Amino acid sequence: MVLRGMGDDDGHGNALPRPGTLLRDPGPVSVTPLDPLRPAMRAGNSYVIWSAAARRVQQVLDAGDGPEEVVFAPGTLFRVLEVRKGDGGGAPVQIFLRELTGPLGPQTNPAADRAALERLVQAVSQRSGPAPAGQWPERCTGLPFGAGP
Incomplete structure (x- = not known):
């Protein structure tokens, strides 16, 4: 399970993908693990992704005390499982992908798809509030994510 932050965007100003939509990014996609031992990494406005083949990368330039980074290969395909829109009162926008x-x-x-979604929802339900922007690796944040295949 990995996360990609949406940055400062609350998702309301952008068209959100619909469940069943396929997303593909032409370049590598950086994410960070949803780590139960690092409770500060909470799922705020984010993509919550069930990963099968992403690769962990060693952060050569970082001191090693920041969040770990995981990368999907260019052209990796994702299915939108569910979209949960924020309610405007602090609830995050979360897009669940496999x-x-x-x-x-x-x-x-x-x-x-159902099994992956159940596990993803369970994992993020134990967390509250978005992580501060400084806790996300720079490459693991931002919209838009993916373009149609």
Whole structure:
């Protein structure tokens, strides 16, 4: 489970993707793990992603005390599982995604989608409030994410 912050944007000014939409970014996508041992990394306005093939990267230039970074390869495909819109009273916008892998392309697997969504929702429900911007690696924040395949 990994997170990508939406920065300062609350998601209300941008069109949010609909469940079932496929997202693909042409470049590498940096994210940070949803780490239960690092409670300061909370899921605020964010993409919450079920990862299957992302790779951890060692931060050569950082002192090692910041959040870990994980990278998806260019062109990785994601399915939007659910979109939870903030209520304007401090509730975050969260877009739940599942990474799609395999040589056959974006196969539909409702059981896998439901299982991934349940685990993602459970993981973020134990956290409250967004992490301060300084706690997110710079490359792990920002909109927009993905373009249609």
